[in-house]
Amino acid sequence: MIESYPLRQIIDDEGNLIDSNNRDLINRELVQKAYFNMYRIRTFDKKAKSLQRQGRIGTYPPFEGQEAAQVGSALALGENDWIFPTYRDHGAMLTYGADMTRTFLYWNGRMEGCVPPEGKHIFPAAVPIATQLLHAVGASWAEKRKGTNAIAIAYFGDGATSEGDFHEGLNFASVFQTPTIFFNQNNGYAISVPFERQTNSKTIAQKGVAYDIPSVRVDGNDFFAVYFEMQKAVKRARTGGGPSLIEAVTWRTGAHTTADDPTKYRPEGLGEDVVDPLVRLERFMKNAEYWDEAFITTTHVEVEEEVEAAVKAMEDYPAPRVEDLFDYVFAELPEQLKKQKASYLQLLGGQ
């Protein structure tokens, strides 16, 4: 089966173009967008880990190593599309337009972190596994019913493919031919359980066959491969071709979250041969004469300023209102909640 799903690549680990015919697909604007966004989310991720260690935010699930997959997929989307991410996809969310201050706020236990900018369809990160695939099917089904050409993308990991909702999502999408992209980041581990124990299938892409959903297996650390395969899936969805499944094979460099230690469950040395996606892009930029010191310096300065400003804004953010505990459960507070709220606020006021 694995032969039927060769890993699609555009550049190799050394940053060389594999097929020179693809040279014209790539231009300076795309390369710089890729670099900017990958560097940006890498910097965010590093900062988040550091803040967690200092006790300035809560538990955090790093996405380091998955930047090409997240940026490559998010950049292929259009303005009016919907994204349904997981808790490890804040890189994709930031690339698609989520606010960085609010993203830090999310990891600092604040509901404000789930509120997307006005007009941006960014669903809050799914914490249960695979549930969001069905939401993406529903939201894109709604777009199809409205007659727009907007689509939805669901992000999920390798572990999610063992859940019932993965299969129910693919099945619904196929039956109703919804414009949905199922974007899998196979990062090798679901917390401590390796891919080989998650499924006896050699690939995730092959799971599309059962649902008659076109699927591909792509090198998830190759920005261009992800981006171009996403473009094909996006086009298919927008033009009435229905859903697609993309398996982006990548590697979770770090822990599942800041609360676990991967040396406990990952054999020593495993993954050491994986070339960091950002390094790979840098090599390509140098090889293909896209390297521009001025651009790199500007990007670094700009991103570092943005991240520092977002951290400051997160830490200066007004404290949560106790009322927020009650006010958003229903459109209008039921009597018993009104009473609970009033009595608790009175108690607090009396202190």
Add this chain to the structure above:
Amino acid sequence: MTTEYTKLDTATKSLTLIQAINEGMETVLEQDPSTLILGEDVGKNGGVFRATDGLQEKFGEDRVIDTPLSESGIIGTSVGLAVNGFKPIAEIQFMGFIYPAYDQIMTHVSRIRMRTMGRYSVPMVIRAPFGAGVRAPEIHSDSAESLFTHMPGIKVVCPATPVDAKGLLIAAVNDPDPVLYMEPMHSYRAFREEVPVESYTVEIGKGKIRKEGEDVTLITWGAMVPIVEKVARQADAKGISCEVIDLRTLYPIDQEIISESVQKTGRAVIIHEAPGTGGLGNDVVSIINDTSFLYLKAPTERVTGFDVPVPFFSLEKHYLPTPERIFKSIEKVTNF
């Protein structure tokens, strides 16, 4: 225009409960083009109980949608549809089959408004026939209301009569929040009532006094309502005047109707099909405790299903609260 039922003076039709549900859905499909019906066998077959009979014919396959056999799929896709402008009425064929969708309801349907501070909401109605007494196969007779009344962020309604069935269905569809709409299977075709032809709502969160009385308050819902009313009339004949409250909404519960009645009678018996431990009856006891403790002349009694899985139907009459058990509790609170 949709008016409150109490303000109606209009033409009526004699309908069973299930016909009234069908009419309610027909009304909202006509009124609101964003409404959709999704479920297993709801289209061509018109539902296994015929709740959606004729609706696909009238509104098309695009609005009355036969889905794959996939409860989590029905609710999960309804979340996406609801967040993007549609109002799904999702049918779960039997409440005993809602469990695969429980994750979607618990972790998403009930929380999206709060998680996003109101940016996203998922107005939807989840219909589910429930309850025992119809000699159904295993798992088809569960009463799982307390799994949902315990779940913050979703409303739970349970009509007992055709008039309430139509009015609550329309109110549930119009509600900005998700509503679980529980249908007492045993009452689907048990009796008829004159139901207004036009559109109307029955307010969510309001119970109803089915019968007035002075000595004991009987509190119940769903298919137990007609049974409790009958016991109440028999008790009257024996000199114990019983008031019957049909809660109609199980969350948010109507605390006032309970406290006003119990403060008048001083005695209460709560009757429900679901097992007693963790059952909604305990919340009613708490409401009585909080609001009316000093009015009580006797400890409140509960007559409920036993703490066992709903049995095979050969034993279901022993599982369900029987008139004998209900009457014994009425006597117990009266003679305390």
